Amino acid sequence: MTHEAKTVSEQTRERLLDAAREAFSQHGFQGATVREICRRAEANVAAVNYHFGNKDGLLAEALNFAPLKAMQLANAKADGNPEVRLRLFIRDFMLMLLDETNGSLPCRIMARELADPTPALDKIVREAIAPLHDFLGKLLREIAGGKTGEAELRRCMHSILGQCLYYRHSHPVLQRLHPKLRYDHKKIETIAEHIADFSLAGIGYISGKTCA
């Protein structure tokens, strides 16, 4: 994409990273094999060791949370109405998790690793999840108002994240229940809209209850 050429090495690195993201997001860290990743990247088995030291290093570099951060940044700069921004956030987050053409593989890997700690989980928590919680927490604070307790607010946050992640985690199951299921751009937006509606109502109730 840059107007400069990439070295051969960088191309191999990229191919390796792409193949790794694909494999890790599909089979998990343990389930994916270095051999298969190299095969898909049309590189030698030793290429992973050469470029990334080992499998752990490959995972660490495959995790690129720039899109996730960019999304939050753009969201923060968007229209000041916090409800609208929450809707926007949910939509963007769902697209990252589900969209088959433009989804963020690192986000999907992250989703998988939630339940299955790998050596990279510390980095994931530090660089992606903690900032995400901060961001979402502040946004919810704006919506809920100052009187809602910290704990209540955090639980609202978990409710929202849980709804979003569910569609990723349960994808294999949902596909078995509804074989025709496909997440195209429009369907994702419908789901996101539902989650936003559902959650804004939930937040409204929770914050109202606290007020009263």
Next chain:
Amino acid sequence: MTHEAKTVSEQTRERLLDAAREAFSQHGFQGATVREICRRAEANVAAVNYHFGNKDGLLAEALNFAPLKAMQLANAKADGNPEVRLRLFIRDFMLMLLDETNGSLPCRIMARELADPTPALDKIVREAIAPLHDFLGKLLREIAGGKTGEAELRRCMHSILGQCLYYRHSHPVLQRLHPKLRYDHKKIETIAEHIADFSLAGIGYISGKTCA
């Protein structure tokens, strides 16, 4: 064979199943090893293959959804008020997923396997998830009223399940963010109550919107 005493073999089977549930719920199907399960069950390495054919067979038999079904049955017979029954369901489900002393290991295994299809997933879907969806769908129908669309209702169901499963899936992450975190009985009830409040408000909004 008598309906009183268990044969030695049956005892071994039971120990094997218990150890397997423990291991699968902790490390996942792939992460758990047959050797470790046999060691914990104080059985021979070949015992798994002897009693259950192979690792897949062990998983299939380790999955016992009787408690989950019993819970649904009890729920259906409980107080007729559907909102209260939803609260009850969420509480019971959360206890199964999180309670460290009385939780249902098969439910936890199920939660893990959602995202990582194993040969047992078909059985899980057929015997546990599909009935659960049916049950929860009907309950929500009662709450939301007849005018709410099928799709909307299903999305509400996903919102609820997503919130519940989140606490199980994200446990390793949440524990890193809040090292003091422990799910005792009381805390689980608090969370369940939140999810119920949050969700009933959400359902109310969704069904109301549909009505209008």
Next chain:
Amino acid sequence: MTHEAKTVSEQTRERLLDAAREAFSQHGFQGATVREICRRAEANVAAVNYHFGNKDGLLAEALNFAPLKAMQLANAKADGNPEVRLRLFIRDFMLMLLDETNGSLPCRIMARELADPTPALDKIVREAIAPLHDFLGKLLREIAGGKTGEAELRRCMHSILGQCLYYRHSHPVLQRLHPKLRYDHKKIETIAEHIADFSLAGIGYISGKTCA
């Protein structure tokens, strides 16, 4: 050798240990491969892991210093004349190091590992070398008399051990210099006799010098 039968497993273990001793004494710990050892023992690659945990464990068990200790014990019980016992010791030690038919492979492995520390060196030092130094030190004390200093005595010990080990360490070199070279029983005794003569004269001089 015992009048009881050995289990199949024990036979495999023994074959594995024999092959390992052969390989380790020939190629060193690092140079010997588990695969080759298993091939020679007509066992599966995983047999080493099964019986000994890993390569280190195989080495640890391959080291059997019982013959070395038995030799020292027999020596201590032999004729009281310490000079004669030193001659006996040198002869027995040389036979262990060099005799192609009755030599002690563990001793040869030990000789190799002197210069190339492996995870087993601590055990070797503790169980074989330290006792050997104790034994030889006491024997030399008897020969040299009480007035010789500890340091001098230890250096005499090193002189003796150095002469003995030289023939093992330098074997590849000596064989290139004298291609006809073969260590048969008789030739080893001649060498041992030389070392004994040479060393007793040396000790005599050192202890005399100290006295004067």
Next chain:
Amino acid sequence: MTHEAKTVSEQTRERLLDAAREAFSQHGFQGATVREICRRAEANVAAVNYHFGNKDGLLAEALNFAPLKAMQLANAKADGNPEVRLRLFIRDFMLMLLDETNGSLPCRIMARELADPTPALDKIVREAIAPLHDFLGKLLREIAGGKTGEAELRRCMHSILGQCLYYRHSHPVLQRLHPKLRYDHKKIETIAEHIADFSLAGIGYISGKTCA
């Protein structure tokens, strides 16, 4: 190419050789890795193969026995008393093997390779060991007199070399037995003096016995 400045390439070569000597003497030929040598020499991974063909070639060129030969030459020109020259030889040889500041790395490599034949052993034997044996043999002949047999004389030579090499070979072991052990210049001279005393007495006895 001029007899003043060295080309960049020659400097790299030298750094490579120095690093190789260091590595080979520390970890042995097999234990040392080309990558580590290149890293220490701040050269490219391919530099070794470029300059020396392969790892074997690097070893062959790293072996520089000029110091050893110079030592023998100087010894031959020194004071005519053969006993004194033997003392001198042992001292110089021990310094080469042990002195931490001025020791000869090639000599240490040679000592290591005695027991572990590498493709360079033929060269080592031809260029270093055979000449050394010749030199030492002649010196001992002068000391022992004409009547001592060839075989006896050679065994005396082995006794001396064995004593010297022992301190190098057994260094890892001796250091474990006596953790405080350090070979400074003075301590080496003490050891060398012991070996000389011990050996001259031994030679005296052996040659006397032969005479008688």
Next chain:
DNA sequence: CATGAATGAGCCTTCATTCAT
């Protein structure tokens, strides 16, 4: 209905070496 022993495929990694520039 049980077991200790053995199996072989496959994993990640390391290494000396070679290729293309």
Next chain:
DNA sequence: CATGAATGAAGGCTCATTCAT
């Protein structure tokens, strides 16, 4: 006379599985 990148063989080890008793 040099280099960064790539290679493939081989290493130790783990695992679910099967064999012989």
